[in-house]
Amino acid sequence: MNRNRSEALLSRALKVIPGGVNSPVRAFRAVGGTPPFLVRGEGSRIYDADGNEYIDYVCSWGPLLLGHRHPVIIEALREALERGTSFGAPTEWEVELAEEIRDAFPSMEMVRLVNSGTEATMSALRLARGYTRRTLVVKFEGCYHGHVDSLLVKAGSGVATLGLPDTAGVPEEFASTTMALPYNSIEALEQAFAARGNQIAAVILEPVAGNMGCVPPRAGFLEAARALTVKYGALLIFDEVMTGFRVARGGAQQLYGIRPDLTTLGKIIGGGLPAGAYGGRADIMSMVAPSGPVYQAGTLSGNPLAVAAGLAMLRYIRNHPELYTQLEQRSAALCAATSQGVTVNRVGSMFTVFFTPHGVTDYEMAKRSDTAAFREFFHWMLDRGIYFPPSQFEAGFVSTAHTEADIKRTAEMAAEFFEQKTRF
Numbered sequence: 001m002n003r004n005r006s007e008a009l010l011s012r013a014l015k016v017i018p019g020g021v022n023s024p025v026r027a028f029r030a031v032g033g034t035p036p037f038l039v040r041g042e043g044s045r046i047y048d049a050d051g052n053e054y055i056d057y058v059c060s061w062g063p064l065l066l067g068h069r070h071p072v073i074i075e076a077l078r079e080a081l082e083r084g085t086s087f088g089a090p091t092e093w094e095v096e097l098a099e100e101i102r103d104a105f106p107s108m109e110m111v112r113l114v115n116s117g118t119e120a121t122m123s124a125l126r127l128a129r130g131y132t133r134r135t136l137v138v139k140f141e142g143c144y145h146g147h148v149d150s151l152l153v154k155a156g157s158g159v160a161t162l163g164l165p166d167t168a169g170v171p172e173e174f175a176s177t178t179m180a181l182p183y184n185s186i187e188a189l190e191q192a193f194a195a196r197g198n199q200i201a202a203v204i205l206e207p208v209a210g211n212m213g214c215v216p217p218r219a220g221f222l223e224a225a226r227a228l229t230v231k232y233g234a235l236l237i238f239d240e241v242m243t244g245f246r247v248a249r250g251g252a253q254q255l256y257g258i259r260p261d262l263t264t265l266g267k268i269i270g271g272g273l274p275a276g277a278y279g280g281r282a283d284i285m286s287m288v289a290p291s292g293p294v295y296q297a298g299t300l301s302g303n304p305l306a307v308a309a310g311l312a313m314l315r316y317i318r319n320h321p322e323l324y325t326q327l328e329q330r331s332a333a334l335c336a337a338t339s340q341g342v343t344v345n346r347v348g349s350m351f352t353v354f355f356t357p358h359g360v361t362d363y364e365m366a367k368r369s370d371t372a373a374f375r376e377f378f379h380w381m382l383d384r385g386i387y388f389p390p391s392q393f394e395a396g397f398v399s400t401a402h403t404e405a406d407i408k409r410t411a412e413m414a415a416e417f418f419e420q421k422t423r424f
């Protein structure tokens with residue numbers, strides 16, 4: 001597969017953009033080689049600058065539940081463009097999007113729109129601290145909540161990929177306001193509350209982890225987080241930036257039947273444009289300015305293009321509930337291509353093939369994966385036109401645009417790889 005133009009673009013990019021990319025994982029550091037520079041997407045396919053075609057299982061890291069350029073979203077964007085690109089003033093469409101979100105997530109009685117998942121989690125934490133008048137936040141190792149200063153402690157995603165224990169530029173004073181516990185450990189959470197329960201403002205978690213690769217919650221874990229936060233007067237924040245509208249229309253909170261106090265959303269709710277949201281109990285959300293003292297603002301928040309794309313996406317999802325059945329079936333068929341030496345974790349259309357036979361329920365176990373084997377697998381698939389996330393510690397996604405033929409071809413390629421590599 002020829003990647004000459006991507007290589008030329010990468011050397012130009014390296015001179016003007018750190019690492020040549022605008023978000024670290026895109027640089028392929030974990031797998032080596034040149035990332036394809038993309039020029040177009042259509043349905044389940046992406047195309048690079050050299051004219052190569054790939055079946056895309058990254059889906060822009062989650063937002064593209066309906067695949068690339070779904071007609072419903074493109075049409076909504078066309079209409080929105082006719083009205084204007086930004087107003088910085090309230091619009092009816094923002095109200096509709098907030099209502100659409102609340103309809104899917106009844107726990108989000110009130111909603112504030114922002115521009116990214118990072119902004120959503122950052123704002124939700126400020127609100128939780130303002131509401132409880134406490135400082136400490138509990139997070140879980142391997143969970144990623146955006147590049148919020150105090151949350152870049154034992155974070156997953158790009159931080160895990162680069163093997164950074166933490167990040168430069170975050171003062172210890174910020175990091176020390178966060179406690180990081182092992183994911184899925186009810187005991188660790190009980191101990192943390194027993195030791196510092198009256199200082200804990202909130203517990204934030206990915207109800208299905210996606211940023212250390214896909215790791216589902218163990219039975220009872222989310223229930224324990226709910227019960228302990230209630231008992232100690234802390235807030236429970238579900239970071240559903242990835243899982244919202246992905247694992248079910250109402251996210252992981254619908255799937256597992258847990259009602260958090262606050263929820264953060266992003267990715268799918270922007271329909272492929274930049275958008276995020278946080279929301280929850282009305283008494284808590286009423287603390288947000290201008291109705292309350294917790295300040296949070298945004299020049300482009302509720303941007304009409306992002307709102308139009310998001311609204312088209314969420315309405316389509318509401319009108320096509322059967323799409324989750326299709327996603328489940330296709331994803332299950334895809335993940336059937338496995339091998340003795342690997343662990344496949346999947347919840348709905350989120351999945352990861354971990355190169356370890358030992359099962360993965362937390363970050364320590366994810367880190368035991370054979371990343372060299374993953375690298376080989378990744379390039380084997382890429383060279384055959386199949387684009388998986390370029391890191392062992394990222395989830396892949398199936399969209400409604402993935403056809404049975406796409407899935408079959410992908411599963412066959414994976415099976416061929418596993419057969420050749422007798423050591424797996």
Ligand SMILES: *Cc1c(COP(=O)(O)O)cnc(C)c1O
Pocket residue numbers: 115116117118119121144145146147206210211239240241242266267276
């Ligand atoms: C992607 C992600 C974020 C960050 O969202 P951005 O839009 O990249 O800032 C936060 N939390 C989770 C769970 C995510 O998957």
